[in-house]
Amino acid sequence: MGATHEVFNQPLPLADINLFNTNRPLQDAVRFNARGADLARLKAVGALAGSATMQNEARLANAHLPQLRTHDRYGHRIDEVEFHPGYHALMRGATEAGLHGTPYAAAEQGSGHAHVQRAAAFMMFTELEPAILCPISMTYAVAPALRDNPAIHRDWAPKLEARAYDPVLKVWRDKPGVTMGMGMTEKQGGSDVRANTTQAAHDGRDDWGERYRLTGHKWFFSAPMCDAFLVLAQAPGGLSCFFLPRILPDGTRNGLRIQRLKDKLGNKANASSEVEFDGATAWLVGEEGRGVPQILAMGTMTRLDCSLGTSGLMRQALSQAIHHTDQRMAFGKLLADQPLMQNVLADLAIESEAACALAMRVARSFDQQDDAREQLLSRVLTPISKFWICKRGSLFAQEAMECLGGNGYVEEGGAGIQARIYREMPVNSIWEGAGNIMALDVLRAMRKGDVTDALMQELAPARGQHPALDRMIDAVPTLLDVQATETTARSLARDVALTVQGALLAQTAPAAVVGAFCDSRLTTRHDVFGTLGAGADTHAILQRARPA
Structure with missing residues (x-):
């Protein structure tokens, strides 16, 4: 049988490129x-x-x-x-x-x-x-966190x-390297870990310190094949943090029972599970009753990764969209040459770059924890960045998928990457505290020191780059005063995130990116991608964002 048609106008896959050299x-x-x-x-x-x-x-x-x-x-x-x-x-x-x-x-x-x-x-x-x-x-x-148990x-x-x-x-001791996980949430509590019911009974002392037996469950226990976990359980002195290995020092298996794996929307390649502790052996990390502060400290690290992860997904979704439209013909010319498509792609590029700039700035604060101002910035900018970047992620992924049309909706081949990204996006917003938890954490961070002074010092180098950015910087003290309530905490997190993003772009990005970001995000409410003003230099923005 002969061929029924010729295959053409199908983009080549985006593969074998250096993700650093092209970003x-x-x-x-x-x-x-x-x-x-x-x-x-x-x-x-x-x-x-x-x-x-x-x-x-x-x-x-x-x-x-x-x-x-x-x-x-x-x-x-x-x-x-x-x-x-x-x-x-x-x-x-x-x-x-x-x-x-x-x-x-x-x-x-x-x-x-x-x-x-x-x-x-x-x-x-x-x-x-x-x-x-x-x-x-x-x-x-x-x-x-393991430093709180020096022996372990x-x-x-x-x-x-x-x-x-x-x-x-x-x-x-017989492995070249190990990995660790966490087990915090239970059926009845979710983010409210103080409602945990898993019990820890003291079982003596050995080379790793105070030893306990744990009985109870965890409703979300991700990556159960890790070598050990930090878990929360109720000890006589209150909710405490424990080190629980899969294999005990004598080589026997610990009493950790995997009940089932979660059937999740995305994050499919990772095994998330429900487990029970049947007299599992664990060792105290830190002091009894100090479990929540220890978990919050670890949560700061994983929340940074939520921002980084969403930023990475944005970049890949954008790269796939640009790569596709650079090759796909429609209505007599390339999709990437269509003015409205250029507007959409440039708008996505601005969002991606702003997310990258903010997440990387938070990472820098982790490198400078000997500086009091950087400590304060990490406390407040970590939940702000997780809130805002992750909230933008799902909308971003949907728009990038739409650039591929129906091809972006299938799970096959290179286009299937967009479908995976879309299903993956919500997890970073939910994991380690959903939007409300992040917004409330911003309020808690503000009680730790002079956040206003720290932010104003951070924003100062960007003054004079754009009138809208200057107005937002001037408004920050008022925002921190007026919107620092539980009712308006989300608005506060959004506005500070946008201001810091604008200030970072003003110091790292070309004028075309800075101008389009400030005009579209700081002057008006940005609700739909592809609504940049007529003055935006979409060509220059896309040239910077292009992955090849």
């Missing part, structure tokens, strides 16, 4: 926040994350989802999750890139910008596949910082 906004954000960063290392991560080989591993990890094996064929309880080899290839790539506990290694800390360097690499890896970054992010957040930190920190991955469940 000018990210390059500028790295230079602005970390002079002297190891660009060669970032280019290596960019090449890996943009490779066709790793893109195929990501596709396979999402096509062949994790499978729970509660028992082996002989009837022994094993509580293991089986992954496709593509998942392990991605995990190996992320750990070798140092996205987990590596920034806390002494050699990395000495550079002065370990967190910025890691943030840029994290964003690029998110473009490849975000689901596997859940255990990577939790390891990043948990590693410093002594034994586990070198493994958490190692650029090595071993998926086999075995005692930590």
